[in-house]
Every structure is written in C-alpha cells, then in structure tokens.
Amino acid sequence: MITETAPPEVRKESRRRLRLDDNAIRNLGLVGVLVLLIIVGIITKPDLYSDPTWVRNNFLTILQQASAIGVVTVGMTFVIIGGGIDLSVGAIIALAGVWATTLATQSYGAGGMIFTALVVGLAVGLVNGVLISYGKLVPFIATLAMLVAARGLAAQISGKQTQVSTNMTINDIASTKLLGIPLLVWILGLVVAAGWVLLNRTTFGRRTVAVGGNPEAARLAGINVKRHTLLLYALSGLCCGIAAIMLTSQATSAQAAMANLYELDAIAAAIIGGTLLSGGRGTIVGALFGVLVFSTITNLFAINNLSTEVQNMVKGAIIVVAVLIQQFRYRSLTQLLKR
C-alpha cells in the first residue's frame, strides 16, 4: 500500500516545487526587464543619471506614478485568477472619485470623502458580483455594461464638470512623505502586502485559485463558488475606491473622464505578471512588477522626449511577448510533467 501511494505523492510535491520555481523565474525575468529599462535610461541620459538626488527622486516618481494603477491591478489580479475579468475598474474610479468630491460630500471633510469613495467602490463591485454570480451574466458583458453605466452616472453627478477638491487633507496625501517615501507608495505597499497574504496564506486565496482553475471541481469540493465570485468583484471594487482617493489627491480633483483606460493597463500588468487570463494561476508580486514595467517605460520615454505613440507600440509589444513566453513555458512545463 505504502509503496503504491508514494509515487503520486512525490509527483505532486515535485509539481508544486516546479510551479514555485516557475513563478520565481518569471519574476526574475521581469526584474531583468526593469534593470534593462533602467540601463537604457542610463545610456541615453547619462547627465540625468549622474545626479544621485535625481536618481533617487526618479525611482520614487516611478513608484508614485504606479501607485494608483498598482492598487487597481491587485484587485484585478484576484478577479482574473478567480476566472473573471473586470472591465469597469476605470469607470468605478471615476464614479467613486466624483461621488467623493461633490460639494455635499466635501462638506463632511476628509473622512467623509474617503468613506464615500470606499463604499461607492465596494457597492459597484458588489453589483458587478451579483450580476455575474447570481444573474449568470458573462463577466465581460456585465462589467462592460458597468463601464458605460458608471461613467454615465459619474457624468450625471458631476454635471460633466471637473470637481476640484478643496479639502487640504485629501490634497496633501499626494505630497506627504513618510520616512522619505511618498505616502501613496506606502499605500501601494500595504495593498500589495495584504493582497499577497490574502492570496497565498488564507483559505480565501486558495479558494480563489480553485474557483478560477476549475469552478465545477471547486463546487464539488464544497466551495460556495457564487458567493466567492461575488466577493472577488467586491474586492476589485474596493481597490478602485482606494485608487479613486489616491488619484483625486494627485489631481486635486475628480471628473467623469478620469482614470481613462485603466482597465486595460491593469489587465495588461496582471497578464505580463504571469496571471493566466483563463484563471486559476497568478501572482501579486508579478502583477506589481508588471505595473512597474509600464511605469518605467513611461518614465524612460518621458526623459528622452519620445512620442507617446511609440511608447504605446512598445507597451503592446511587451504584452504580446510576455504572453507568448508564458504560453511557451506553460506548455513545456505541462509536457515535462506528463513525461
């Protein structure tokens, strides 16, 4: 008996180790890309990179510009690992931002504004989740509808105007530094850490992977798939609420057209970070590196005064290459395991 059960155990163990290695290799690859981008920066702009103060400032700027989209990407990564997609994140940010900056909300002070943004984000996420898990709508359609509707409602509330935040506590979030590091970067760090723990160290995370990998098997294993899916979209909505406050603080205002195309940036960052679009696999750290790669490219193109058209083409190419590598490696890995 014992000798018979041993081989599958060993195989399972080796498979797990291989998968871990696979993630580590991918993350190392993304670090390599980041280093490469910075080296290109050093070669093309040696005068800027020779000033240590500027270099330090530049890294902090890259992190700061990645902070809001990074928070959104953490939520997006959960949704995609869970087998879904959320196209409405940019629209949720706009709605939460606009709702939090109406004159009425601003009269409640910073606490009221933050509360409003978080609750609006969470509520819209819950609506997405209910439509998808209980209304049985395809995630693509449900969140596409939400994209249009939430931006519409945001335009309705704001009267299509840019709503300026006069609350200095909110506006100062973007310029505050703790231990020399911008508060926005701390927020990103906290969300990423919480996301990592949630995905890798809790049953919620294990269930997310199970639901995304094989929903039917997850259901048979006793997971309430519908409720879990609902919670994933609520989590994404909550992340958007946090991002709305961060962006509002950075722009000292909110409007219905803000966070334009954030959904695409977040999905792209999650994908190049190694999250499988069909669900069941993905990492938070990889997604963070994905965001940083995009933010670093933007920075590299800015310091060299290159046009944003070329920048978008490079971004597109990186997404395609990342997915190609991912498919190639995943296929060869599964073949290796079958042998």
Added chain:
Amino acid sequence: MSALSRRRVLFGGAAVGAGALLTACTSNTPENNAQVNTNTDASANPNAAPGSKVIIGFSAPAADHGWLAAITNNAKAQAQAYTDVEFRPVEAGADAAAQRAAVSTLISQKPNVIVMLPHDGKELNAAGLEAMNAGIPVVNLDRAFPSMAAYRLQIKGDNFGMGLAAGNYISEQLKAKGVSNPIIGEIPGIDSLELTQERSLGFKTALEAHGFKVANRRPAEFTADSGQAAATALLQALPKMDALWNHDDDQGIGVLAAIKQANRSEFFMVGGAGSKAAIDQIAADNSVLKATVTYSPSMASSAISLARLIGQNKGMSDLVELQVPKEITLASETITKDNASQYAKLGF
C-alpha cells in the same frame, strides 16, 4: 437569534445607512457663471430693441469637458437674455450619426436659424447642407464644415493663434529676463486631435521666430488626472525648466497639482482656454501660472446673438454691411495679471 442572522442585520443596517448617507452626497450646486451679453439698452444699440420673434434651434455634443458644458450653458443663457428669441435645444447624442438624426428632426420643426457645434465638421457637413437647402440659415460653431455652402455664418476659435499667443508671450518674457538658451516644456491635450496639432504648430512657429524650441512635450488627455501624470513625467525629465505651456486649463488643475507635489517653482507657466479658476489664480499671482491664452466658449453666446440678427435680417450695427458677415474667427487673447480683472467675467 443565530450569529449569522445577527451578522446579516448588522451588515444590512450598515448598508442601508451608507446608502442613505451616499444619496445625500450627490447634491451639487455649481455656480453659474455664464458669459452673456446683457447690453439690451435699445437707445444705445438699435439691434437690441426687440424685433420679430426668432426660433433658434441648437445642437451641440453632450459635454464631457468644462469647455463644452460652458458652450451649452452660454447659448442657453444668451437666448434667455432676449425676449424675442425662442431657444430650442436638441440632444446631439453620443456621436456624429446621432447628431445627424437629431438635426434632421430639428429641420422638420422649421426653426428660423440653427446653431450647430458638430461632433465633427466633416461628418456633419451634410446635415448643414440639408438645413441650408431647406432654407434655414446655419450658424456653424467652432468645428468647421468643409463646404462653404453648408453654413450661413461660421464662428470659431483660433487654435493656431492660441499656440502663437502662448509662444509669443513665453518668448517675450524669457527675452525680458535675458534667458539665452531656455528650456521650454509643453503639455498638449489629446495628441491625435487636429486642434491639438494646430495649437502645437502655432506654439512652435512663435518660438522658432525667437530662436527657441520645445525641449520636451508630454501629451495629456484634457483631464486633470492625465495632466498630473504628464506634468510629473515632464518635471522628472526636465530637472530645470524656464517656461511651460499647458494647452488646457481643465487639465491644468492636475498640472499645477503635480508642480506643487514636485515642489518646483523655478519656471513660469502659461495655460490655455481661459477657465475661471485659471484667471483667478493669475490675478492672485500666487503660483507658477502667470498667463493663459483664451479659446473662449463665449463664442456660443455670440453665435446666439448673431443667429438672432440673421433671423431678423439685421446686420452688425458697427459695420457698414446690412447683413452679418459669413466668417468670424475669434482672436486668442493673452490674459495676464494686468488684465485679469477685465476677463474675470469671461472665465468659464
């Protein structure tokens, strides 16, 4: 009571409370600062005397930006200032096709004049022709129809002139300061738009005349958050800058926020369009924003006034001609601290 239902009651109560609080939070009372010509003293201006009744049909794209919102508000407010004008707005819908349908409906209602700001001049050209052929004079606002037969009057802003004005102001200021090799930044709006390209060309032309050039150019998307992102990137790329032109005052809110966040003040900035917030800031003179070049939505108010004159078969009283001219291009004006008080009422 089981633990689960108690939890449900708690969550349910919290949700209802949050919902009630949130619905209270959507109220917004924006200040109304429409730009209206209120000179209705008939003894000073014979054109101001009430004449025959004019029905003015109006169609403009749904506003997604402060400038477009001001266009519609101005047209409405100006029409209300006349006792002999009936204002008949139609929703332009989401795109050119929807606006074409809306204008067709409008034509069937036979207004005396139609004022139209098209989604796209080329795509709505046929709608303009249709109205003109039906005997309804068309006032083409801002986005130009290519066919001269499609409008009775074209009134628009000057994008090239805006860039020219910004470039000239920046060059003169730098010359006055004695900066010989200045580092100049530019933050345009959506780069694929023709109007953005015209503005940038005007800016480049003016700078070249003084032997200057743009050191770095980071496009935004006419929104404050995109302005913040573009300005942050630009400031990082240019550790020292002498002057900055930002094409649009709405995205300028974000640009100014980024400048403050980066703690930079060694340069001066020129805005674009002429929003009320920007004019106030220029007057207060407490930020890097020292000037803005106008592209004023007051053109909508003027379009209504001229549409009324066309409908009443009158000319502009200061001109010899008995009819309103066919084309008017507003001059882009430079608002600085010195003349900000005059322009305060024109800010949108």
